Amino acid sequence: MTLGSGIESSFLTELVFWSLSILIVSSAIAVVQIKDLFRAALFLIVTFLGVAGMFILLRAEFIAGVQLMVYVGAISVLIIFAILLTRDLEDGSPAHSFRIPVALVAITFVLIAIYSIVNTDWSEISAISGDLEPEVIKVFSNAIPSLSKMLLSDFVLAFEVVSVLLLSVVIASLSIVRER
């Protein structure tokens, strides 16, 4: 069996994938192209929503929920607040004078990445397919208990470090924005 040719390769999921990716890429381009920052932030929310849909397509419903709560719910609100607090810059979001070379760098990066992705033999790391598929589907549909177990056993050091990071970020941002 080839890569990913499980129950997911139906016409409907293809349709969902392509429409979602067109939505994501076009709204991401709109974010970096639109001069008005507030509209760019609204398009950023569209990008986040599309990525959440992509996570659901990848059977990562918990990650999709986290994406909705953290990105769509919190980060975009923070960004819009910051835009509104600093609104009286008149000329929106101008670009540098050297945006053409930067665009060339980005396009070169994307082309190299696509080249290496297409030319890699992914069967080396053994695609999930065939008779393994039902086992794996069981894991993905019961992901949250396994994720919590992993966070508190295998990744407990990173988990604790992240909690310290969040606490220090809260304290730091409060002390930075405080009026003196």
Added chain:
Amino acid sequence: MGLEKFLILGAILFGIGLYGALSKKHAIAILMSLEIMFNGINISAVAFSRYTLPYSLSNEPVVEDAARFILTGHVFSVFIITVAAAEVALGLAIIIAVYRSLQTILITETAELKK
């Protein structure tokens, strides 16, 4: 062709974010481009988790706690989202503080340390 599609989408998102982060003058626009880059990375991590298995697991299909190996990409993605949220909170605090003292947040004009 399942994995490649998602990896290419993640690479394209990363490239768009790279262009935005390097070509914008407005600090908030740079932060938004960074978020696009994080989203591309997240799509790649979750796609790897969905479509690949570690080599040790693929030799014996039924392992007791297979979830520990399969869901590693999800854990990476959770950590990336957490760190991105922390980074945005701190970055916007710095932006507001800079705006308060300099009345601008164009990164070309906030080069106080250079003078």
